[in-house]
Amino acid sequence: MHQPKNLQSAGLKSTTPRLKILSLFENSKERHLSAEGIYNILHSSGEDVSLATVYRVLTQFEQAGLLLRHHFESEKSVFELNLGKHHDHIVCLQCDHVEEFYDTAIEARQKKIAADHGFTIHEHSLYIYADCTKRNCPNKR
Amino acid sequence: MHQPKNLQSAGLKSTTPRLKILSLFENSKERHLSAEGIYNILHSSGEDVSLATVYRVLTQFEQAGLLLRHHFESEKSVFELNLGKHHDHIVCLQCDHVEEFYDTAIEARQKKIAADHGFTIHEHSLYIYADCTKRNCPNKR
DNA sequence: CTTGTTGCAAATATTTTGCACCCAT
DNA sequence: ATGGGTGCAAAATATTTGCAACAAG
Numbered sequence A, B: 001m002h003q004p005k006n007l008q009s010a011g012l013k014s015t016t017p018r019l020k021i022l023s024l025f026e027n028s029k030e031r032h033l034s035a036e037g038i039y040n041i042l043h044s045s046g047e048d049v050s051l052a053t054v055y056r057v058l059t060q061f062e063q064a065g066l067l068l069r070h071h072f073e074s075e076k077s078v079f080e081l082n083l084g085k086h087h088d089h090i091v092c093l094q095c096d097h098v099e100e101f102y103d104t105a106i107e108a109r110q111k112k113i114a115a116d117h118g119f120t121i122h123e124h125s126l127y128i129y130a131d132c133t134k135r136n137c138p139n140k141r
Numbered sequence C: 001c002t003t004g005t006t007g008c009a010a011a012t013a014t015t016t017t018g019c020a021c022c023c024a025t
Numbered sequence D: 001a002t003g004g005g006t007g008c009a010a011a012a013t014a015t016t017t018g019c020a021a022c023a024a025g
Helices: A016-027 A035-044 A051-063 A104-116 B016-027 B035-044 B051-063 B104-116
Strands: A067-070 A078-081 A088-092 A098-101 A120-131 B067-070 B078-081 B088-092 B098-101 B120-131
Touching: A016 A035, A016 A051, A016 A078, A035 A051, A051 A067, A051 A078, A104 A120, A104 B104, A104 B120, A120 B104, B016 B035, B016 B051, B016 B078, B035 B051, B051 B067, B051 B078, B104 B120
Parallel strands: A088 A120, B088 B120
Antiparallel strands: A067 A078, A088 A098, A120 B120, B067 B078, B088 B098
């Protein structure tokens, strides 16, 4: 229901900034990016897109269902491509790397708990903040 | 380990702003408050504490382990008394009311998942955003 | 007294917006 | 050509900080 394959079907014109940003999410090795991160990557590549446009495009993409917005512990919003498969996140406190996971048991328990409390779940966010110290972290810093 | 009962044991002098804010968390019916919310409540009660001080006190209390900070979907931080019992949250999208819950199964699954991915959990946050429509919501608006 | 604490205003950080100009259709 | 899109600078929002005055122990 919520993932038009392209810009047109979302009612958005195919402009350079939009194509560049979308391409970044599709090709970058880090699936999770912030507005400033995107701005920096684009400028490093010689693409001059204003920070204001990055923010506008991210908001439009989120509303179009192309992107998902996350609020990790840092103050800035982080976005990722919405591939339609819900998942939760492990955020590494050492290197900021984000790992995804999905657990049927956790999903089921949440639904039951919300129901028991008289609520209808709209969505949820589960972030595990952890350490990759004992792990072969790809982004060790 | 992380919940001194009073200000002194946290190395903080007993000042009026600190006592007022602590008392607010202990007596207010809403356990979850933002800096601005605290500022407004204090001023409605004729207590003149500057917003800067509210922020400073909240940060100090958090570092002393007296308070826990949360990042719900809104941009502002929300705090609650740290009573030492970890729990997760259901946030009502209709009335902003926050309900707490704890589930052994979810906790266990998280620990296992993190281990399977090679991480050591530092902490985690699970927020369920829901609707109290079919429920007798105490803060219906 | 002495050091920590507060208020105020200015500074940051992140994100949004008004407006004139530009580009995709 | 025309309505949406963009850049720039200013505004808005949330939070932090420098500094002089002040209060707790």
